[in-house]
Amino acid sequence: MTTLTLFSPSGAVAKPVALKRAAKRLGQLGFDVDVDADALSREQRFAGDDATRLAVLHRVADAAPSIALASRGGYGLTRLLDQLDWGRIAHSIEHGTRWVGYSDLTALQNGLVARFKGLSMWAGPLACDDFGRTEAEGGVDEVTRDCFLEAMSGALEAVGFRAPSAEFDGLEARGRLWGGNLTVLCSLLGTRHWPKVKGGILFLEDINEHPYRVERMLLQLQQAGVIDAQAAVLLGDFGGWAKVPNDRGYGLKDAVAALRARTKTPVLTGLPFGHVRTKVCLPVGATVELYVQGREALLGWQSDPRLAHGHDHDHHH
Structure with a gap:
């Protein structure tokens, strides 16, 4: 059991x-x-x-x-x-x-x-x-549940998602997966709890943070040399914020564009992860491989040999 x-x-x-x-x-x-x-x-x-x-x-x-x-x-x-x-x-x-x-x-x-x-x-x-x-309140999300069950059984070896555009078609990257909540991660910068990952795949999400605050944190990571040292950055959900009159059309797309303009590191959006009902499971610390074909992105890894049941699963969102 x-x-x-x-x-x-x-x-x-x-x-x-x-x-x-x-x-x-x-x-x-x-x-x-x-x-x-x-x-x-x-x-x-x-x-x-x-x-x-x-x-x-x-x-x-x-x-x-x-x-x-x-x-x-x-x-x-x-x-x-x-x-x-x-x-x-x-x-x-x-x-x-x-x-x-x-x-x-x-x-x-x-x-x-x-x-x-x-x-x-x-x-x-x-x-x-x-x-x-x-x-x-909506009960249990089926994708979240199934992905969790697969990950916990050792069968989950990949998650797929769809990017909003095909601009990263043909991208292949391999590195250590790390990251998570953007605010919490930024709070570790400069401490001994900070992962000095080079050539990694960094994933980020947050909630209730206005896009200008998201942009400020992303630029902090970029200006600290963190973003530029990664093989790729995957952005999940950044919801829960409200527009204010002062924005005059400024939003999350602009925050992402500001980061992309300052780094050569590919920054992909659309990862189904964050403070949302539907979320995949991701092995933080594991070596992963990212493949992008058209708008389709696939993030894969080796399952834990102690848990594996010898079958290959891909959970597509």
């Missing part, structure tokens, strides 16, 4: 019933679900004080379940990075634990990439957001 632990490393779970619903649904999908003792702890906006959440990460790492799925993101992992026993986290991954989440989990995922080669975590769904919604 595949063991799955639900834990809260960042923000407090606002609706305990959502976590309960997620646990039930994941159980129905065939997982042996365990909810961490502090999954519903609260201290201000956090899922327990720093010591509690640090202990949670170490406890989950030591238990080394098949899957460690975060309940939600928010904010809080940045506080723990300096105290975290990274060796224990790495040990759990070497023993087969797949850590899954996105948003604030970006800090944990990239802190790992900064320290270890050959180890990866999964950028993927969160328990409450993706498995805890009521049917009235």
